[in-house]
Amino acid sequence: MHPVFGSLIDRLDWPLAFVITGSATALLAIAWLACATDRPEDSSQPQLRSASDLKEQPLKTLLAHGYEPLRNRGTNSVSEHASVFAESSRRRTLLLLTLSYSAVGYFQYLFFYWLHYYFDSVLHMDKAESRYFAGLPSLAMAACMPIGGWLTDRAVRWRGDVVGPTIVPKFGMIVSALFLMCGIVSTDRVWVVACFTAALGVLGLCEASFWTAAVNLSQQRGGTSAAIMNTGGNGIGLLAPMITPWLGTHLGWKWGLSVGAIVAVLGGLCWFGIKPREDARD
Numbered sequence: 635m636h637p638v639f640g641s642l643i644d645r646l647d648w649p650l651a652f653v654i655t656g657s658a659t660a661l662l663a664i665a666w667l668a669c670a671t672d673r674p675e676d677s678s679q680p681q682l683r684s685a686s687d688l689k690e691q692p693l694k695t696l697l698a699h700g701y702e703p704l705r706n707r708g709t710n711s712v713s714e715h716a717s718v719f720a721e722s723s724r725r726r727t728l729l730l731l732t733l734s735y736s737a738v739g740y741f742q743y744l745f746f747y748w749l750h751y752y753f754d755s756v757l758h759m760d761k762a763e764s765r766y767f768a769g770l771p772s773l774a775m776a777a778c779m780p781i782g783g784w785l786t787d788r789a790v791r792w793r794g795d796v797v798g799p800t801i802v803p804k805f806g807m808i809v810s811a812l813f814l815m816c817g818i819v820s821t822d823r824v825w826v827v828a829c830f831t832a833a834l835g836v837l838g839l840c841e842a843s844f845w846t847a848a849v850n851l852s853q854q855r856g857g858t859s860a861a862i863m864n865t866g867g868n869g870i871g872l873l874a875p876m877i878t879p880w881l882g883t884h885l886g887w888k889w890g891l892s893v894g895a896i897v898a899v900l901g902g903l904c905w906f907g908i909k910p911r912e913d914a915r916d
Contacts, residue, residue, distance in 0.1 A: 724851055728859055730904045731851070732866035734803065735844050737901025738837065739871025741810065744894040745771050745834050747875040748882075756887050757823060767827045774835030782806070782839030786846065799847055800905045803840040807902030810837040811895035818888050818895075837898070847910035 749771065753764035782802055790798035810833045817829030848863045849856030874894065882890035 727851060727908050727910060728848075728862060730907050731844065731847055731859075731910075732863045734807070734901040734904035734908070735863045735867040736870030737807065737897045737904070738840065738844070739867035739869075740874045740897045741807075741814075741837055741894050741901075742775075742834070743871040743874035744878055744891065745830070748878050748890075749830065752887060752891070753827075756882075757826065759823065770827060770831045771834035774831045775838035778835045778838035779841045783842035785839060786842050796909050799843050799850075799910055800908055803843045804902055804905040806836050806840040807898045807905075810834070810840075811898040811902070814891065814895045814898070818891050847908065850910050 750764055750768035753759045753767055754761065757764075759767065786799055786802050789801040792798060793801065813829045813833035813836060817826045817833065820826045820829060844863065845860060848860040852859040877893065878890040880890075881887075881893060
């Protein structure tokens with residue numbers, strides 16, 4: 635939060651401010667490890683130690699937890715081709731999912747690293763004002779994340795498992811880009827702050843769809859899919875702190891921020907090729 639961290643820097647200087655915020659993050663990680671860690675014995679999913687265990691588990695129970703029956707593996711060429719196609723489809727979907735989340739990362743890092751500077755040095759806001767206003771979009775994003783999960787659930791009930799999970803990110807990322815552009819072209823600081831806050835808030839609505847799609851895509855290997863997606867999001871996101879000031883210096887800060895809007899639109903378009911639930915089933 636910009637006002638809190640800025641106040642710590644003013645009072646204690648930046649090295650101690652980093653120590654305090656880092657310590658708070660470490661305590662949060664310890665609390666999460668202690669309270670949220672699950673173990674294999676806590677899982678309700680049947681643990682199959684050998685092939686004979688398949689006979690001991692009811693078929694409906696196994697299918698409910700994602701276990702596929704073994705049907706003529708190695709002898710049914712149609713099944714083999716279908717499996718190859720499904721695997722190829724999953725890889726394409728994971729690639730699109732990673733590219734789209736890379737756009738999310740770029741958009742978020744643009745706000746995290748340069749919004750305070752834009753308010754302070756480009757729009758010439760007061761120091762306290764710029765810190766406060768720069769923190770509002772991050773709060774909006776955090777508040778909208780659970781709302782996005784609820785909207786995604788509603789969309790699934792409305793349009794089913796294949797199309798439903800894609801509706802929020804398809805349109806949310808494009809609407810985020812529109813809000814960002816409105817903030818860029820606006821001349822009134824109230825509208826600038828409001829549009830930027832709405833831009834990151836609407837982007838927060840999309841987070842749940844990304845993570846559920848990544849996990850559903852590979853089912854038992856969902857953690858790996860989510861890790862690949864998140865690596866792309868942070869890796870490409872790190873380009874925003876470097877590209878934005880370069881564009882701001884050479885082409886103007888409006889161009890520097892506008893690239894973020896373009897990236898968000900491209901990320902939203904990726905979702906038109908993503909079918910997470912369908913691809914997860916071979």
